[in-house]
Amino acid sequence: MTSAAVAAARTILNRLHEVMASRSHAQAKLNTVVEVIGEGLDSEVCSIYLLREGMLELFATRGLAQEAVHVTRMAIGEGLVGTIADNIETLNLAEAAAHPDFMYRPETGEDKFHSFAGVPIVRKERCVGVLGVQHVEPRRYEEVEIEALQTVAMVLSELIANAELVDEDDYATTGAHTGPELLRGLTLVKGLASGCAVYHQPRITIEHVVAEDTEAERQRVFHAFDKMREQIDRMAAQAEFGVGGEHEEILETYKMFAYDEGWARRINEAIDSGLTAEAAIERVQQRTRMRMRQIDDPLLADRMHDLEDLSNRLLRIVSGQLGSAASKGLRNDTILIARNLGPAELLEYDKRRLKGVILEEGSLTAHVVIVARAMGVPVLGRIRGLRGQVREGDILLLDGDQGTCTVRPSQALTEAFEARFAKSRERQAAYAALRDVEPVTKDGQRITLMMNAGLRDDMPNLALTGADGIGLFRTEFQFLVSATLPARERQTRLYREVLETAGDKPVVFRTVDIGGDKVLPYLRHDDGEGEENPAMGWRAIRVALEREGLLKAQARALLEASAGRTLNVMFPMVSEPWEFDAAKAVFEGQVAFLKARKKQLPEAIRYGAMLEVPALAEQLDVLAPRLSFLSIGTNDLTQFLFAADRSNPKLAERYDWLSPSILRFIRRIVRSLEGHAVDLTVCGEMGGRQLEALALLGVGIRRLSITPAAIGPIKELVRKIDLGGIQAAMDGWLDAPPPNLRAALEDWTCRHGITCD
Structure with a gap:
């Protein structure tokens, strides 16, 4: 973030802090917010759209027709605003009408404005709204302006949540992935399982975005980086990470990011703009995620996933929330999701609730797979980018026999799976x-x-x-x-x-x-x-x-x-x-x-x-x-x-x-x-398969x-x-x-x- 972006965001955040602290009602606050942002960025138009009843509703605007407020509504994926919400990504357009998703809404009076920039307002990894700016003059917005908008959007997410302007049910079902999806992986342990997605290392929910004391936040990040680097160095000293191959490469990437001064500098600049340590880490990481979506190189994308993993680790340290999901206990039938797991970590979970495991990595001989097989827990591995496809609480149907997992299944898919499951249970009862x-x-x-x-x-x-x-x-x-x-x-x-x-x-x-x-x-x-x-x-x-x-x-x-x-x-x-x-x-x-x-x-x-x-x-x-x-x-x-x-x-x-060589x-x-x-x-799996046993x-x-x-x-x-x-x-x-x-x-x-x- 440039010094100009820091200064612009800092000025806006200071004024927003005053707005948030005022006793005005939520609508009045938003009306003031669009004026503050518009003035701070010298923007002719500044608009806030919020998710209500599954639609993106124009809630406040400076520059568009006031009659359109609470009247203009768009579905997720509809128009430029809907596209930003659907993909959770930024748009920066010199000529808005040239974009294939552009949709003209005459009641807003926006026909004279050519340029458009919009950023998603994200809460708990879901898009809860969109912050947009427009100008008459056709031009792409400066990086300084986009960075300031992204920082302000983080603050808005807190204001919106505190004012209860969006419904939990609305944004729990929105984002880039809403319908059923089929993920394919490597079967590590066979079996069928269904349950709610639970991340072994849950993402931290950031409650406070605006910093009270910038220097104190900088110190918190400094100490968190120190602790994270100690953890990485300790991992390097363990034999498990000293056998060459994948583990060694992952560890070297971890160390590269952990000691990367550029990453630490960007987080500190975000703090300088007025964010808390947690918000600054998340702010930088949001930007990384948006860039990840544009990366075609699979190797580079993998490295970005490593940075995501480290960001989560840094967030847990700085927030003091270090426990895994096991420490909180499982409430429902659960499909556990992790990058990798150790056998001791798996055994910490309630076996009555743990129905299956999905690993981003994993191999047939991994320790956790050996233990999971002994426990009778189906395991699917080698599924990359799970965090971008599966949300905490999503319903999952894990088919360890076919090497697939259905995310957010439809009623028909669920019924078909349950029918297979019932037949499997009938067979098990017959065997018993x-x-x-x-x-x-x-x-x-x-x-x-x-x-x-x-x-x-x-x-x-x-x-x-x-x-x-x-x-x-x-x-x-x-x-x-x-x-x-x-x-x-x-x-x-x-x-x-x-x-x-x-x-x-x-x-x-x-x-x-x-x-x-x-x-x-x-x-x-x-x-x-x-x-x-x-x-x-x-x-x-x-x-x-x-x-x-x-x-x-x-x-x-x-x-x-x-x-x-x-x-x-x-x-x-x-x-x-x-x-x-x-x-x-x-x-x-x-x-x-x-x-x-x-x-x-x-x-x-x-x-x-x-x-x-x-x-x-x-x-x-x-x-x-x-x-x-x-x-x-x-x-x-x-x-x-x-x-x-x-x-x-x-x-x-x-x-x-069943090769003649073996037999x-x-x-x-x-x-x-x-x-x-x-x-x-x-001994071994060969004897446990009916045809092979024959x-x-x-x-x-x-x-x-x-x-x-x-x-x-x-x-x-x-x-x-x-x-x-x-x-x-x-x-x-x-x-x-x-x-x-x-x-x-x-x-x-x-x-x-x-x-x-």
């Missing part, structure tokens, strides 16, 4: 009815169906689903949702509670699978460097063997929690037999330690490994005699077999789980373990560990099939693969009267 029914095939073979878990809150699902036990308890969840390394006592307490809840049913504890894509801020690389391929890097058993203290503490916690019971412990990402032996030796060392202190030990310890790295399959003959069980982790195994990052959306649909590989593992007393289980049963898998939501559908499938028939069919297809194995399987299910989701 199978809780106490055993998964036995038509030819009498019992299949073991276990469930995956990782949180204390997952455990009630064991009784609800009738699962045979916990085939995979992801112990890293406790580490992911904790701000510090969980103490051994905390670990022991969790494991004991899990075992007590499970009762006689077995629980397989997988030792911590951290590192790689599951980075903990309190556990860093020794060299501090990031990894180019974290999924294949320093993670899981590799971390545990290098940080032996971590594995020792967990081993002791598991042994103490399992006293008098059977302990099933599984080591993740074993690539070679020696890694299994080394991890087992750590546990046996803790057994000796506890025995020497006469502590009660587990009745039995069963050691297993997770086969995710294809190399281990080549040495199963060596390792099998030492194993009690082996679990195939299909999520990682698939990406390693195909050399395809499963978090990359471009590759998400490229490689099918032949799994069949080879089944056959290599014949004659060994090793329980073989498939294929796994066909290659000889008899134990599945899947999400709780998948237990019912897979149990239903098992009871419909003849195991001998599908095994014979799969052997034929894998020996001589058809062009499309998925299509062949679908045809087989149709011929045998089996319906698969």
